Amino acid sequence: MKEVILCKYGELVLKGANKAHFEAMLVRRIRQRAARFGEFAVSNRQSTVYIEPKDELCDMDGMLDSMTKMFGFNRVAVAAVCEKSMEKIRECVHEYLPRRMAGVKTFKVEAKRADKTFPLKSPEICAEVGAYILESVRGIRVNVQNPERVVRVEIREAGAYIHFDQLHGAGGMPIGSSGRGLLLLSGGIDSPVAGYMMAKRGMTVDALHFESFPYTSERAKEKVLTLAQEVTEYTDYMYVHIISLTHIQEEIKNKCDEDYFTLLLRRFMYVLAERMAKKCHCEALITGESLGQVASQTLEAIGVTDAMVNIPVFRPCIGLDKEEIVQISRRIGTFETSILPYEDCCTVFTPRHPKTRPNAEYVAAEAAKIDFDALCDEAFETMYTVKVTPDGFEEYDK
Numbered sequence: 001m002k003e004v005i006l007c008k009y010g011e012l013v014l015k016g017a018n019k020a021h022f023e024a025m026l027v028r029r030i031r032q033r034a035a036r037f038g039e040f041a042v043s044n045r046q047s048t049v050y051i052e053p054k055d056e057l058c059d060m061d062g063m064l065d066s067m068t069k070m071f072g073f074n075r076v077a078v079a080a081v082c083e084k085s086m087e088k089i090r091e092c093v094h095e096y097l098p099r100r101m102a103g104v105k106t107f108k109v110e111a112k113r114a115d116k117t118f119p120l121k122s123p124e125i126c127a128e129v130g131a132y133i134l135e136s137v138r139g140i141r142v143n144v145q146n147p148e149r150v151v152r153v154e155i156r157e158a159g160a161y162i163h164f165d166q167l168h169g170a171g172g173m174p175i176g177s178s179g180r181g182l183l184l185l186s187g188g189i190d191s192p193v194a195g196y197m198m199a200k201r202g203m204t205v206d207a208l209h210f211e212s213f214p215y216t217s218e219r220a221k222e223k224v225l226t227l228a229q230e231v232t233e234y235t236d237y238m239y240v241h242i243i244s245l246t247h248i249q250e251e252i253k254n255k256c257d258e259d260y261f262t263l264l265l266r267r268f269m270y271v272l273a274e275r276m277a278k279k280c281h282c283e284a285l286i287t288g289e290s291l292g293q294v295a296s297q298t299l300e301a302i303g304v305t306d307a308m309v310n311i312p313v314f315r316p317c318i319g320l321d322k323e324e325i326v327q328i329s330r331r332i333g334t335f336e337t338s339i340l341p342y343e344d345c346c347t348v349f350t351p352r353h354p355k356t357r358p359n360a361e362y363v364a365a366e367a368a369k370i371d372f373d374a375l376c377d378e379a380f381e382t383m384y385t386v387k388v389t390p391d392g393f394e395e396y397d398k
């Protein structure tokens with residue numbers, strides 16, 4: 001019995017002229033990803049990608065799970081394939097379903113006839129295949145209203161496909177279809193979610209992390225890289241650029257009004273991020289900010305930081321409650337790492353009374369007490385890059 005993985009496009013079906021280009025990109029990505037799970041043949045027809053194992057050694061479960069984390073698909077399933085004749089379909093049902101559907105009490109059949117030359121129409125296929133299932137799976141009944149399993153029969157160009165366990169895909173658009181963004185990645189809950197959300201819209205995501213060694217530890221940095229690694233289950237790889245803010249933080253602490261510490265620091269972060277974005281060809285910044293969540297995320301504070309840069313800043317979490325962000329982070333698998341108790345550069349020297357409604361003139365006067373440009377140049381010199389993949393991370397030298 002031959003099995004294949006079927007991955008069905010989501011929004012990609014709506015794309016006009018660019019569709020073929022995005023499809024080719026997606027197929028290339030799948031081929032690269034498949035290498036972790038064995039040798040597969042990957043092809044696409046009729047808004048579906050077909051993934052066929054070339055031998056018995058292929059890890060089909062691993063590949064299937066991985067395809068539920070590939071942006072661009074909204075349904076993923078393992079299907080049995082056979083020739084397009086009712087006789088072969090009957091044989092296939094008899095061989096494929098009894099063991100896999102043992103214990104299932106109710107079912108219905110849905111048929112789709114993409115190949116219109118097939119002699120039976122969809123309702124006739126449903127009736128026939130329903131009868132095959134009743135004769136081969138013990139104790140099963142038809143329930144059209146509320147079946148435990150929906151058995152789907154698809155008559156397509158290359159054959160007939162039978163499956164009964166369609167999984168949700170990751171949705172979104174294939175990565176690479178919406179440019180490149182630079183994620184400001186901290187060790188918190190929100191920024192990994194923000195990166196995931198923009199990757200889901202088709203962005204290639206690079207990350208920038210600010211450390212503050214020795215105020216932040218090596219383990220804090222590893223936590224951030226682990227978060228990036230978790231996100232790469234969806235994105236395949238991520239370049240994480242790391243810049244040290246140590247000297248900047250010391251300068252602000254020694255020379256400026258304590259209440260403005262966070263705000264002043266965030267101006268540096270944004271400006272350095274814009275500079276980094278230019279360097280790594282990113283056309284937007286991405287942050288995990290959520291309106292009103294903390295003092296530095298009020299409308300006024302966001303306004304002050306935004307005014308520092310000349311690049312779009314995407315904040316996909318802006319309208320989400322913490323609870324909603326937590327839900328996504330649990331689903332994508334970053335939550336447990338995010339709550340590990342390591343310090344972040346933003347939490348060292350935290351002011352006791354951070355400004356929620358900063359006065360722009362006062363901010364400017366405080367900022368003038370330090371040499372902004374020189375400090376930026378110096379911080380930028382500390383930059384280095386780590387390449388992160390689902391298998392781990394290593395320093396990247398290019």
Ligand code: ATP
Pocket residue numbers: 183184185186187188189190191192208209210211286287288289293294296297344345346
């Ligand atoms: P998160 O959960 O993402 O850390 P947060 O609720 O802790 O967010 P802040 O610490 O105010 O909020 O940070 C707001 C955003 O600023 C973060 O979502 C992230 O995009 C960015 N940011 C904060 N700290 C860092 C850092 N050390 N390096 C890079 N970006 C950071």
Ligand code: MG
Pocket residue numbers: 186187188344346
């Ligand atoms: Mg944080």
